Amino acid sequence: MNKCGLWGMVALLFIFQTFTSVARAEQGWPRTVQGANGAVTLQQPPQRIVSTSVTLTGSLLAIDAPVVASGATAPNSHLADGQGFFRQWSEVAQQRHLKRLYIGEPSAEAIAAEAPDLIIVSATGNDSAIKLVSQLSAIAPTLVINYDDKSWQEVVAELGRATGHEAQAAQRVQAFDAREAALKKAITLPPQPVSAMVWNGDGRAVNVWTGASAQGKLLQQLGFTLALPPADAQQGHSMGQRKDIIQLSGENLATNLTGKTFLLFAGDDKTAQSVLSNPFLAHHAAVTNHQVYALGIDTFRLDYYSASNLLARLEKLFVKS
Known part of the structure; x- marks a missing residue:
């Protein structure tokens, strides 16, 4: 092999390694996630997530994200169980030992007591803690998710990126989409x-x-x-x-x-x-x-x-x- 050919291969190898390194950096940590309130940088995969939105908690549970505590709605209603968690994922919440932080009005003190490394806030709805974002951001990285203009699939994809559970989110979406496509035909x-x-x-x-x-x-x-x-x-x-x-x-x-x-x-x-x-x-x-x-x-x-x-x-x- 002549020198031109050798250097050409070296150059291609260098480009490939550089591209691979960049790709891994983009997929790895730290990573920056765009939320409804701006970008949030996370240094490592979160291990203690607190959800201030009972609506978004179900999506976190669905992708096996480590959500340890959540705000809740009025308990023992037609929508919610005795904890104030939505009935469709109540059993999963029990299995994961999810803790109820508060009912209705968000409490920054209760959130801080859980030592979270990521706080999830909804941009709209009755379960929004948007007014506390500045205060919560002093406790831990705080990501605001807007769910009123997205499908649930888009929401779990966004949360998957933020939590490092992209694969779990993709699996849920793919399985559901296949079931949905079959139903559309029938x-x-x-x-x-x-x-x-x-x-x-x-x-x-x-x-x-x-x-x-x-x-x-x-x-x-x-x-x-x-x-x-x-x-x-x-x-x-x-x-x-x-x-x-x-x-x-x-x-x-x-x-x-x-x-x-x-x-x-x-x-x-x-x-x-x-x-x-x-x-x-x-x-x-x-x-x-x-x-x-x-x-x-x-x-x-x-x-x-x-x-x-x-x-x-x-x-x-x-x-x-």
């Missing part, structure tokens, strides 16, 4: 478009899921078409802060629900009966044609666990045996 869609919503009590207030929501994204991936309220009714985006819901209320509720089918998230058979018997909706096509379906109490927030349960319910409702 499903017989009800009359389209659909009003996908959360029916609150007597129907005086309704939250309609948009295409930006995890619920809306999942339905669209399955071939559903979302029915949105008229433009003049779309002013109720939770004071403009949230992209996933449109809030409806008042005497124009029936005309603002434009779907031929009603899909009731965070609802059961009693919820469906409440809709069917509501006098303001008595002449709505979805009601008169009995195209009203409850999709389960645990679908109020979608994570891997509740989304998997949702696929099972949709299969039961819309796949002909």
Whole structure:
């Protein structure tokens, strides 16, 4: 081999080694993760994660991230167990010995007492501790995740990157996507478009899921078409802060629900009966044609666990045996 050929091989080897080293550095630690509040640099894989968002805790559990404690919602409700953890992952939380930090209002003192090396905060929603981010950042690296404009798959991918559990996140997503694709081939869609919503009590207030929501994204991936309220009714985006819901209320509720089918998230058979018997909706096509379906109490927030349960319910409702 002549010198030109030898030096050429050496140069190629050097380039390959350099590229490999850079790739490993990008995949390894320290790493910088982009959150909704800016970039956060993590020196090593976190070992003690505290979640201030009960919504995001389920996604952390799904990818086997070392979450040791979490904020909670009101306990012993139709959504939550005795700890205030969502029922769809309650059993997993017990197996992992997940600790409840507080109910509702976040406590920086309780968070600090757990000696976290990563704190997870949601950007929106009732479980957001966004006002405490500066204070929490003095305790440990604090990552803000915005879940109101993402599918649950996008959320777990983001959390996987932050925790070093990319492989677990990818496995969950791939298995779910395969199941979803199989369901799409087998499903017989009800009359389209659909009003996908959360029916609150007597129907005086309704939250309609948009295409930006995890619920809306999942339905669209399955071939559903979302029915949105008229433009003049779309002013109720939770004071403009949230992209996933449109809030409806008042005497124009029936005309603002434009779907031929009603899909009731965070609802059961009693919820469906409440809709069917509501006098303001008595002449709505979805009601008169009995195209009203409850999709389960645990679908109020979608994570891997509740989304998997949702696929099972949709299969039961819309796949002909």
